[in-house]
Amino acid sequence: MKLRIPVTFLFLPFLAAPVLATPPVLPGQLLYQKNCMRCHGANGKKGASGAHDLTKSNLNAFGRTYLVTNGMGKMPAFGKTLTAAQVQQVVAYSLTLR
């Protein structure tokens, strides 16, 4: 009996490879670009309007979630413009800037 391997199995590795090689884009990155970049900059270091350097921040996710939701000083509150899930995403992204 002749062994038959379906053609799709042979091509599967080639189809899957580019998908796996693309780094995941965090949804928070877009939210960050829209809402935070003007003060904190793309890399978190811009410091406009007295914004703190996010690469040096020791605030954990919990603290950041509170701060982004409620604001502080010149940092605006985003609790009304972003959903809780979006705040979580943008906070997660901000933590990658360290």
Ligand code: HEC
């Ligand atoms: C209008 C300018 C402005 C925008 C827009 C802004 N920030 Fe800020 N951010 C500030 C300022 C000013 C501070 C310092 C607040 C203080 O302590 O008085 C700050 C502080 C922070 C801190 C605390 C850093 C630390 O450890 O002290 C985090 C985290 C942060 N911002 C994240 C964000 C994120 C995430 C966004 C977008 C959702 C954002 N900020 C948008 C101005 C801004």
